[in-house]
Amino acid sequence: MLVQWLWWRIWQMLYSHMASATNTALCCGKHRHFTNGEPGFGLSSCNLLISKLISVICSLFASSYVMNWGKYFPETKLQYAPAFDGRAVCYPSESILRDYLSWRQVDCHINNQYNTCFWNLVGSGKSTAESQNMLKGTTADVKNNLLFDTFKINYNDLPQIFRKGSIVYRKKVEKVVKVEDGQEIKRLRSCAVVEHEDIIRDNFWTQYPYILGGK
Numbered sequence: 001m002l003v004q005w006l007w008w009r010i011w012q013m014l015y016s017h018m019a020s021a022t023n024t025a026l027c028c029g030k031h032r033h034f035t036n037g038e039p040g041f042g043l044s045s046c047n048l049l050i051s052k053l054i055s056v057i058c059s060l061f062a063s064s065y066v067m068n069w070g071k072y073f074p075e076t077k078l079q080y081a082p083a084f085d086g087r088a089v090c091y092p093s094e095s096i097l098r099d100y101l102s103w104r105q106v107d108c109h110i111n112n113q114y115n116t117c118f119w120n121l122v123g124s125g126k127s128t129a130e131s132q133n134m135l136k137g138t139t140a141d142v143k144n145n146l147l148f149d150t151f152k153i154n155y156n157d158l159p160q161i162f163r164k165g166s167i168v169y170r171k172k173v174e175k176v177v178k179v180e181d182g183q184e185i186k187r188l189r190s191c192a193v194v195e196h197e198d199i200i201r202d203n204f205w206t207q208y209p210y211i212l213g214g215k
Contacts, residue, residue, distance in 0.1 A: 027168035054086040061086075094212050102200040108165040110140075113155060116162075117143050120151045160196035167197050167204075169211055 061084050069078045091097040121131035147153040170190040177187045197204050
């Protein structure tokens with residue numbers, strides 16, 4: 001749980017990355033992996049801009065990490081300069097991009113379920129080798145039953161950040177832009193938010209079609 005908490009804090013710390021990267025439509029994160037979506041590039045355009053995209057995003061990511069470290073970890077001094085590797089992949093369609101993001105979220109669930117079982121077994125007195133052997137080849141249902149029957153943990157009640165990862169996107173909200181004759185004038189404005197939504201089903205994409213360039 002300490003590692004999960006740490007990554008949650010890092011996600012909050014890197015929130016400014018999304019707020020600063022105006023061309024980034026969606027960021028997804030789980031464990032130590034972060035995915036950025038940059039829509040609107042054709043295949044040829046993406047090939048031309050691939051080096052620039054990687055360098056700009058990694059640079060902004062690292063600088064946000066350094067600038068915000070003290071805000072979230074005031075008692076811990078940053079000992080080394082962070083470095084992040086990156087890669088750019090041009091997915092040929094929105095459906096394939098969604099498939100990739102769905103796989104990431106499923107992977108987040110699989111890893112979290114395993115780790116939750118593993119560390120609870122270790123905490124109960126099992127060795128790491130014993131815990132690994134007990135979990136080897138087990139299905140999701142078996143792991144859920146293990147958590148509930150042995151540790152009284154309902155997996156579905158765990159915080160969604162650990163089960164689904166983090167989604168950073170631009171949410172359109174009404175904001176007061178000015179006041180005229182005592183009346184508030186409101187306009188839709190986009191602001192970066194960090195949430196833990198299900199992006200496998202259609203609901204999220206139907207509610208926010210503009211993320212992938214829809215209306």
